[in-house]
Amino acid sequence: MDTALNIKDITKKYKDFTLGGIDIEIPMGFSSALIGANGAGKTTLIDIICGVTANDAGTMEYFGKYTDNDRSELRNMIGYCSSANYFPMDWNLKKVAEVMDVAFDNFDRKKFSELCDKFKLGDPSGKKQKKLMKMSDGNRMRTYLAAVLARDTSLLVLDEPASSLDPLARDLLCDMFRDYLAEKDGERTVIFSTHNIADMEFVTDHAIFMAGGKVIEKGFVEDLKEKYILVHGDASVSEKAVPYLLSSTSNKTSFEGIALAEDAEKLAALDTAIEQPTLQQLSIGILRKAEQDYEEK
Amino acid sequence: MKKNDSLPFWDAVKVYYGTSLVRIFICMFLLPVSAVLLFVTSIFLMSGGKEEALSVSSIGVILFFCSAYMFFIMDVRVNSSNLPGWKFLKTVKGGFDTYAKAAVTITAVSVLVVLLYSLIAALLYIADIVSLFNTPGACFALWISEMVLIAVIVFLRLIENTTVRLLAYSAVLFQVLLLYLLLLHTVKSMSAAVWIISAAASMLMIAVSSKVSISYYKKKIWEN
Numbered sequence: 001m002d003t004a005l006n007i008k009d010i011t012k013k014y015k016d017f018t019l020g021g022i023d024i025e026i027p028m029g030f031s032s033a034l035i036g037a038n039g040a041g042k043t044t045l046i047d048i049i050c051g052v053t054a055n056d057a058g059t060m061e062y063f064g065k066y067t068d069n070d071r072s073e074l075r076n077m078i079g080y081c082s083s084a085n086y087f088p089m090d091w092n093l094k095k096v097a098e099v100m101d102v103a104f105d106n107f108d109r110k111k112f113s114e115l116c117d118k119f120k121l122g123d124p125s126g127k128k129q130k131k132l133m134k135m136s137d138g139n140r141m142r143t144y145l146a147a148v149l150a151r152d153t154s155l156l157v158l159d160e161p162a163s164s165l166d167p168l169a170r171d172l173l174c175d176m177f178r179d180y181l182a183e184k185d186g187e188r189t190v191i192f193s194t195h196n197i198a199d200m201e202f203v204t205d206h207a208i209f210m211a212g213g214k215v216i217e218k219g220f221v222e223d224l225k226e227k228y229i230l231v232h233g234d235a236s237v238s239e240k241a242v243p244y245l246l247s248s249t250s251n252k253t254s255f256e257g258i259a260l261a262e263d264a265e266k267l268a269a270l271d272t273a274i275e276q277p278t279l280q281q282l283s284i285g286i287l288r289k290a291e292q293d294y295e296e297k
Numbered sequence: 298m299k300k301n302d303s304l305p306f307w308d309a310v311k312v313y314y315g316t317s318l319v320r321i322f323i324c325m326f327l328l329p330v331s332a333v334l335l336f337v338t339s340i341f342l343m344s345g346g347k348e349e350a351l352s353v354s355s356i357g358v359i360l361f362f363c364s365a366y367m368f369f370i371m372d373v374r375v376n377s378s379n380l381p382g383w384k385f386l387k388t389v390k391g392g393f394d395t396y397a398k399a400a401v402t403i404t405a406v407s408v409l410v411v412l413l414y415s416l417i418a419a420l421l422y423i424a425d426i427v428s429l430f431n432t433p434g435a436c437f438a439l440w441i442s443e444m445v446l447i448a449v450i451v452f453l454r455l456i457e458n459t460t461v462r463l464l465a466y467s468a469v470l471f472q473v474l475l476l477y478l479l480l481l482h483t484v485k486s487m488s489a490a491v492w493i494i495s496a497a498a499s500m501l502m503i504a505v506s507s508k509v510s511i512s513y514y515k516k517k518i519w520e521n
Binding site: 047050051052053054071072073075076078080082085086087088089090091095098099102103104105 | 302304308311312315316374380381382383384385387388389390392520521
């Protein structure tokens with residue numbers, strides 16, 4: 001399988017945080033989600049990938065031939081959008097269109113107008129224009145997304161694109177991701193970070209879980225769903241089940257947790273119910289385990 | 298073959314300011330001028346039409362202050378990594394080259410605006426229409442002090458925190474204002490040679506501070 005991005009041992013040190021030793025391969029032609037709690041290092045990693053922040057060590061290879069030194073080529077190939085304040089706040093749709101047209105070779109004004117219409121933002125060439133500072137958070141994000149999706153790029157990197165969107169707009173965003181990937185089947189890739197895992201599950205092919213500046217799990221969602229199982233049962237059997245569980249929660253009557261699929265038979269013998277986890281359940285389980293490991297340290 | 302990843306300076310300005318270079322120039326020129334006109338009209342009306350009520354130094358001070366803050370605000374927009382839009386600007390065509398062009402252009406526009414003030418004042422003086430600056434020397438005092446101020450604005454880019462930069466700038470601004478007033482009263486006794494050397498030195502100051510601040514920005518902010 002071709003890789004869109006091959007990240008090797010990327011490190012970035014801040015005073016109070018270190019993104020350390022990141023090794024990941026992002027498959028080409030798929031949508032990859034970066035999942036992690038706040039402060040896990042998702043934004044730092046995205047900024048490094050897009051050249052917004054410089055890494056202290058490590059290498060990156062894009063599309064099998066470009067490196068971090070080929071920024072001039074990569075600038076046109078990567079469509080990047082930050083989670084907030086992507087454009088100056090005194091800009092409006094018209095100004096966004098004018099500047100994007102100058103700032104990138106592959107910006108399509110007609111497509112931008114169509115996307116603005118889809119996102120119900122209004123006409124970018126209209127006379128009455130609202131400045132970004134007067135828009136709601138959701139409409140601001142829609143503007144950023146319309147601008148970045150109106151470019152003909154090979155890699156889309158979005159930081160928390162769904163966080164300020166309403167459920168309908170999230171659904172529309174998922175469709176847009178699918179359309180973006182389908183337009184040039186196998187040649188385009190999407191990377192996005194999210195906390196809204198349930199809403200974005202439909203569009204997530206590949207997932208990377210991060211905690212404390214490190215990658216703690218990664219893989220295709222379908223593979224991960226086969227690797228892990230969701231276990232739940234009565235509180236009376238929880239003590240016996242705990243040694244097999246990677247992480248769990250319990251109350252007076254029941255417990256729930258995730259475990260490795262290889263322990264399914266042993267857990268089934270304890271009279272527990274076993275299911276295939278959703279990405280949301282998998283994420284909670286994996287991130288909770290990371291949190292428990294951190295607390296134990 | 299590599300694609301041309303460079304933007305011309307007028308497009309670099311458009312990307313950083315969201316508006317055209319011509320509009321920026323007009324705004325930077327007209328806003329301080331309109332403040333001076335408002336001041337002159339108010340004083341003129343309040344004094345019952347007495348021309349003597351308008352002193353050279355007060356007109357100069359108004360022009361100096363308004364343009365000083367205008368230059369600073371325009372400079373901050375291109376030279377602040379903590380303002381909205383910074384992440385977008387880091388990813389645009391040309392990258393650092395686009396930043397450097399926008400930064401140098403806005404400094405050049407500030408210099409041109411002062412040059413235009415000076416030329417208009419000189420023309421008004423020569424044509425004997427309105428003696429806004431009484432003597433060419435007074436006009437020259439404004440030119441020198443504004444050039445020093447632009448060099449200071451450029452040099453203060455080394456302070457990353459915008460609030461601290463504004464405070465530092467405000468403090469320096471008053472020192473440069475004193476320089477302007479001092480020059481205004483001593484300029485008559487200076488020879489033309491001193492004027493020319495001072496003008497050249499002030500321009501050199503801008504060039505040096507621009508070079509220092511851009512290389513600092515690249516190393517400490519852009520590539521960090």
